[in-house]
Amino acid sequence: MSKLVEYHQLEKHLTEQLRALEALKGDGALKTEIEFETKFRCLLDQYGFSLKHIINLIHRALNAVQLRLPRPALVSLAS
Numbered sequence: 001m002s003k004l005v006e007y008h009q010l011e012k013h014l015t016e017q018l019r020a021l022e023a024l025k026g027d028g029a030l031k032t033e034i035e036f037e038t039k040f041r042c043l044l045d046q047y048g049f050s051l052k053h054i055i056n057l058i059h060r061a062l063n064a065v066q067l068r069l070p071r072p073a074l075v076s077l078a079s
Contacts, residue, residue, distance in 0.1 A: 024030055044050060 044054070
């Protein structure tokens with residue numbers, strides 16, 4: 001493939017991606033998610049936590065819940 005053809009393909013792809021990016025910028029759901037992330041990160045900084053701390057906390061909580069769940073009874077199929 002010639003460099004000129006490759007250039008035009010990349011230029012077209014970039015134009016399409018820029019259009020998609022502009023469409024996302026106007027999306028209300030994205031704005032809400034960005035606002036949440038910004039506030040969440042500010043709180044993490046304020047209290048001296050990182051995302052790794054939060055992930056570990058959630059994992060420990062999930063493991064504790066799983067330990068408290070009743071185990072299903074084993075059913076014997078042999079008669």
